[in-house]
Every structure is written in structure tokens, then in C-alpha cells.
Amino acid sequence: MRGTTRDFTKYYNPKLNGELRLDTNTNVLGSNPAAEKYLKEHTWDLNGYPNTYSDGLRQALAELHGLDSDNIIAGNGSDEMLDVIFKTFMDMGDNSVVPVPSYTLYDYFVKLNGGRAIEVDLTDDFQLDVDAMVKQDAKVAIMPSPNNPTGNCFRTKDIEDILSRFNGIVVVDEAYTEYADESFIKRVEEFDNLVVIRTFSKAYAMAALRVGYAVTNKKLADMMISVKIPYSLNMVSEGAAIAAVKDQDFIKRSVAMVKEQRPKLDAGLRKLGFETFPSDSNFILARSPIDHKVLVDGLKERGVLIRDFGAKRRTENCVRTTVGTEEHNKLLLEKAEEVISGCR
Numbered sequence: 001m002r003g004t005t006r007d008f009t010k011y012y013n014p015k016l017n018g019e020l021r022l023d024t025n026t027n028v029l030g031s032n033p034a035a036e037k038y039l040k041e042h043t044w045d046l047n048g049y050p051n052t053y054s055d056g057l058r059q060a061l062a063e064l065h066g067l068d069s070d071n072i073i074a075g076n077g078s079d080e081m082l083d084v085i086f087k088t089f090m091d092m093g094d095n096s097v098v099p100v101p102s103y104t105l106y107d108y109f110v111k112l113n114g115g116r117a118i119e120v121d122l123t124d125d126f127q128l129d130v131d132a133m134v135k136q137d138a139k140v141a142i143m144p145s146p147n148n149p150t151g152n153c154f155r156t157k158d159i160e161d162i163l164s165r166f167n168g169i170v171v172v173d174e175a176y177t178e179y180a181d182e183s184f185i186k187r188v189e190e191f192d193n194l195v196v197i198r199t200f201s202k203a204y205a206m207a208a209l210r211v212g213y214a215v216t217n218k219k220l221a222d223m224m225i226s227v228k229i230p231y232s233l234n235m236v237s238e239g240a241a242i243a244a245v246k247d248q249d250f251i252k253r254s255v256a257m258v259k260e261q262r263p264k265l266d267a268g269l270r271k272l273g274f275e276t277f278p279s280d281s282n283f284i285l286a287r288s289p290i291d292h293k294v295l296v297d298g299l300k301e302r303g304v305l306i307r308d309f310g311a312k313r314r315t316e317n318c319v320r321t322t323v324g325t326e327e328h329n330k331l332l333l334e335k336a337e338e339v340i341s342g343c344r
């Protein structure tokens with residue numbers, strides 16, 4: 001096995017038994033209706049290749065964001081975009097800056113591409129340590145805003161500061177940005193080093209179809225597109241994503257539901273003794289009043305899956321739950337109360 005990947009372990013892959021899934025931050029309202037309708041009403045020539053670079057989807061996204069399709073790269077989930085970023089901008093042995101805690105797969109994609117991940121801790125209030133990040137000798141600095149798993153957005157002025165002071169590519173991963181009020185997507189031509197990535201897996205409710213995209217200035221986009229594997233986004237998913245882009249009502253409805261339920265779930269968790277952290281996303285990070293593993297296992301036995309971050313540095317004894325519908329949250333809180341009272 002290649003030396004740089006020898007210490008890899010497998011990714012999260014829970015054994016499922018019909019549980020309510022509040023562990024992956026997908027849209028709890030279910031499948032994207034426009035994508036579902038498209039899939040029901042269309043047939044495809046399965047013998048033909050999809051468009052090499054998903055030009056149809058890039059055009060639809062360009063119209064949505066008021067950009068040019070040459071600013072956009074589309075692919076197989078935003079995970080593919082992460083892979084393409086490190087493949088394009090980092091040589092073997094180069095460094096990339098990754099905040100801690102943040103999305104666990106950044107480290108994986110850096111190492112997968114022969115790089116070294118330099119981990120820089122977030123501050124105590126889970127904001128970026130700008131000085132520590134910009135002084136690293138690295139090719140790429142990456143940050144999700146809103147951040148996963150902490151849920152909060154980073155300050156716009158801190159990201160602007162990193163963009164102007166860091167000597168390399170700055171990636172702002174906006175996987176959960178629909179739930180927040182800020183985005184860098186319209187500003188990609190303002191900077192020579194900004195790449196924004198987005199996904200159809202969360203608010204768009206299409207994780208099963210694996211669609212994501214990157215937005216950047218035309219010079220960087222041209223580099224990334226020539227590195228990306230041709231045809232990596234299949235024809236069926238591309239068509240469904242184009243249909244989904246054209247139905248913004250569903251996104252608005254989904255976001256409104258989260259904004260209404262989030263403070264209620266937060267209050268319910270606090271009442272049970274959790275320490276919750278402020279969220280701009282469709283999930284909440286919370287420090288458990290009992291052992292994290294006992295809580296997560298107890299909930300799973302009772303049919304509710306949430307994600308355990310309790311054994312990781314900086315999120316000691318913490319769990320992360322997706323904000324559900326009113327009924328989901330009620331169930332989660334009831335079951336959590338059962339598990340917690342069983343421990344006392």
C-alpha cells in the first residue's frame with residue numbers, strides 16, 4: 001500500500017436498522033421534490049456518455065448565482081471538489097492548513113493527494129485563528145463556513161483577512177450556507193485565490209445523487225476543470241440537479257423550518273442538561289450531560305441516530321444532531337431524556 005495512505009481507516013458507515021437519521025445533516029423534509037419529479041418523468045439514453053464537464057448544470061448554476069458558467073466546476077459531490085482542489089493546487093509533500101475542529105475528510109483528501117495537513121486550532125469560541133493560519137507555509141487553507149461540526153459561521157472579516165494575507169489558495173466550504181446569512185460565492189472574481197464549494201447533499205436534499213460544485217475565478221476554474229476526472233457527474237444526477245436549481249421554493253421552505261425549529265431544539269437540549277453551541281446551520285453541537293457513547297448508543301437502541309464527536313479533541317463529550325421537524329425533535333428529546341435518566 002502507498003506509504004502516504006497506509007494509516008487510513010474507513011469512514012463513518014453505521015449499520016442501519018430503520019433509525020431516524022439525525023446524524024448526517026441532510027434535509028429532514030425528504031427528497032428534493034423537483035429532482036424526484038424529474039426522475040419519475042424522464043428516461044435517458046444509458047448508452048451515451050454524460051456531458052464531459054456537466055455544462056448544463058454549470059449554466060443553470062451560473063444563472064442562479066449571477067456568474068458565468070466558466071466560473072463553475074461541477075462534480076460527484078463536494079467531496080470530489082475537495083479532491084480536485086488538492087490535486088490542482090498542491091504538490092506531493094506540500095502543506096495545507098486545516099482548522100480543528102472541522103470537517104473530518106479535509107485531512108483525508110490532503111493526505112490522499114500526498115500532502116501534509118497542518119492542523120490549526122480554532123479559538124475558544126470556535127472562530128478562526130487568523131494569525132496562526134496565515135503564517136503557515138502552505139499551498140491551500142480550507143475552512144467550512146458554517147463550520148461542521150461546531151455549526152457557527154466564521155466572521156466575514158476574518159475570512160477576508162485570510163484571503164488577503166495567506167500566500168496560497170483559500171477554500172471556503174459553504175456546504176451549509178443556505179441556512180446562514182453570509183456567502184462568498186458572488187465575490188470570486190474579487191480575489192485571485194478564493195475557491196467556494198457548495199453541495200446538493202444538504203438543503204437541496206439530494207445526497208443520494210452525489211452532486212457538488214466549486215465556484216472560483218475563471219483562471220483557477222480552468223485549472224481545476226482540466227484536472228477533474230471527465231464525466232465524473234453522471235447524466236441522471238446532472239439532470240435532477242438542474243431541475244432542483246429551478247425550484248428555489250423548496251429550499252426556502254426547508255431553511256425556514258430549520259430556523260423555526262433550531263431554537264426550540266436548542267432550548268430542549270439545554271433543559272436536559274446539554275451545553276449547546278450557537279448554530280447557523282441545520283445541526284447543533286452539544287456537550288452531553290452523560291457519557292457521549294452511552295448517550296449515542298442508547299439513542300440508537302431507541303431508534304434515533306446522532307453523531308458522536310465525544311472522543312475527539314476540542315469536542316470532548318460532544319454530540320452533533322441534525323435539527324429535525326417538530327416531531328423528530330420531540331422524539332429525540334424524549335429518547336435522550338430516557339437515556340439520561342437511566343444513568344442517574
Ligand SMILES: Cc1ncc(COP(=O)(O)O)c(C=O)c1O
Pocket residue numbers: 024076077078079080103144147148173175198199200201207210211212
Ligand atoms: C463541511 C462539509 N463539506 C463537504 C461535505 C461533503 O458533501 P458532499 O455530499 O457534497 O460530498 C460535507 C458533508 O457532510 C460537509 O459537512
